[in-house]
Amino acid sequence: MPERYHVASEEEFAAEERSRIITEIRGKEIAVFEIDDEYHGVLNYCPHQAGPLCEGRVVGDTQIGDDGWTWVSARDDEIISCPWHSWKFDIQGGDCIDDDRYSVPTYDVEVDDGEIYVVA
Numbered sequence: 001m002p003e004r005y006h007v008a009s010e011e012e013f014a015a016e017e018r019s020r021i022i023t024e025i026r027g028k029e030i031a032v033f034e035i036d037d038e039y040h041g042v043l044n045y046c047p048h049q050a051g052p053l054c055e056g057r058v059v060g061d062t063q064i065g066d067d068g069w070t071w072v073s074a075r076d077d078e079i080i081s082c083p084w085h086s087w088k089f090d091i092q093g094g095d096c097i098d099d100d101r102y103s104v105p106t107y108d109v110e111v112d113d114g115e116i117y118v119v120a
Ligand code: FES
Pocket: 046, 047, 048, 049, 050, 051, 052, 053, 082, 083, 084, 085, 086, 087
């Protein structure tokens, strides 16, 4: 049965202007990211070659624009790029952007009285 694990206070998360906090829970490194005032947990493990996925850059994506010709940026700050070989994963759902055969586990994150908890 999943349990809640304390990560930090929202104040601590915001005060250091970090885009993520990486913590160890039950022997696994899990990162908490904030996107539009909601928190998301992602396993710090890349399924490509076991790189520290969540230590990479938080990026966006590009898509073909309405004119069908130009590229436009989309989903700013919703994607984590692995620092080893730049595979990209959706922070909210864990799906690999580059290859849909791969994904990374994600975790629910709850906020209770200003304190952030990962459910794992
Ligand atoms: S280990 Fe992450 S892209 Fe290769």
